Amino acid sequence: METKQSTEGKWSHGKTMPVKNVQAARLRSACEEWGFFQVKNHEIPDTVLENMRNDLEHFFRLPLDEKNRFGQLPGDLQGYGQAFVESEHQTLDWCDRLYLVTQPPHDREMRPWPTTPVSFRESIESYSSELMRVTGSLMAIIARNLGVDLPSDTYVSQALRMTYYPACPVAHDKVLGISPHSDISMLTLVWELNMVGGLQIKRQDAWVPVKPHPKALVVNVGDFLEIMTNGKYQSIEHRVTVNPHKERMSISAFHLPKFDMSVGPLSEIVGAELKKYKTLRVDEVAKVVFSSKLDGKKTKDYAMLRV
Numbered sequence: 176m177e178t179k180q181s182t183e184g185k186w187s188h189g190k191t192m193p194v195k196n197v198q199a200a201r202l203r204s205a206c207e208e209w210g211f212f213q214v215k216n217h218e219i220p221d222t223v224l225e226n227m228r229n230d231l232e233h234f235f236r237l238p239l240d241e242k243n244r245f246g247q248l249p250g251d252l253q254g255y256g257q258a259f260v261e262s263e264h265q266t267l268d269w270c271d272r273l274y275l276v277t278q279p280p281h282d283r284e285m286r287p288w289p290t291t292p293v294s295f296r297e298s299i300e301s302y303s304s305e306l307m308r309v310t311g312s313l314m315a316i317i318a319r320n321l322g323v324d325l326p327s328d329t330y331v332s333q334a335l336r337m338t339y340y341p342a343c344p345v346a347h348d349k350v351l352g353i354s355p356h357s358d359i360s361m362l363t364l365v366w367e368l369n370m371v372g373g374l375q376i377k378r379q380d381a382w383v384p385v386k387p388h389p390k391a392l393v394v395n396v397g398d399f400l401e402i403m404t405n406g407k408y409q410s411i412e413h414r415v416t417v418n419p420h421k422e423r424m425s426i427s428a429f430h431l432p433k434f435d436m437s438v439g440p441l442s443e444i445v446g447a448e449l450k451k452y453k454t455l456r457v458d459e460v461a462k463v464v465f466s467s468k469l470d471g472k473k474t475k476d477y478a479m480l481r482v
């Protein structure tokens with residue numbers, strides 16, 4: 176289903192398509208025109224999704240002390256952490272998060288991986304592998320559409336950001352679930368796992384709500400894909416609003432190039448045009464972006480990725 180709506184309060188489904196047999200042409204127009212689409216998740220076994228949902232809900236409901244056993248350490252990005260207040264004037268991000276580097280396996284640091292509930296690590300592992308597989312299929316089609324040979328190095332890293340947005344009864348314009356930003360990734364696959372809305376994408380200067388779909392994952396084009404395509408595909412700016420009555424949970428799976436790789440516009444795509452972006456190491460960019468509050472800035476502008 177495709178609906179284009181750009182007024183507050185209406186829902187957009189963007190483009191929803193099955194992963195198997197994704198039509199290359201539909202994927203191309205979704206990437207070129209929207210920077211956003213939805214893929215059906217029916218290829219991911221129900222048990223993998225159910226286990227992940229149950230364990231994550233269980234984890235977020237644990238007492239704070241228990242969650243803090245897996246808390247972020249100073250200077251580290253991984254683990255459980257709460258949004259914090261830097262100044263009275265900032266827009267608050269109304270959420271708790273668990274952030275973990277999940278792929279490739281040898282890049283994992285296990286300390287912040289929760290052991291309560293006991294099955295959680297296994298659930299994360301299975302969910303992570305399934306999403307890698309789906310991302311691999313999507314990237315293969317994207318590469319074909321672009322007519323480039325994308326080495327698999329460009330999407331071997333994965334990090335999961337699991338977010339809990341409590342209901343916010345005093346919702347006003349100073350509170351957002353997540354401030355506007357674009358993702359520093361090739362593709363981000365978002366699962367709105369308890370079916371509560373709040374995610375909005377920016378399209379033609381308007382915020383368009385994305386309706387959670389029980390059988391779909393939201394896919395965002397990220398900044399690295401924009402950079403590699405020299406702007407042919409644009410990353411999508413998005414934000415999350417708070418809900419006065421309902422809590423919300425989501426998992427964002429960021430797929431990135433290998434951390435020690437340098438990424439810049441691909442010469443096959445740039446051709447005779449001017450390069451619009453710098454070539455930078457992935458881990459350097461990720462460090463700047465993940466350790467800072469973006470607060471309304473597009474990541475690629477923030478990280479000064481433009482030439």
Ligand SMILES: O=C(O)CCC(=O)C(=O)O
Nearest residue numbers: 336338365374415425427
């Ligand atoms: O919660 C969501 O739907 C999206 C979260 C998000 O944009 C992010 O984690 O980067």
Ligand SMILES: [Fe+2]
Nearest residue numbers: 357358413427
């Ligand atoms: Fe995001």
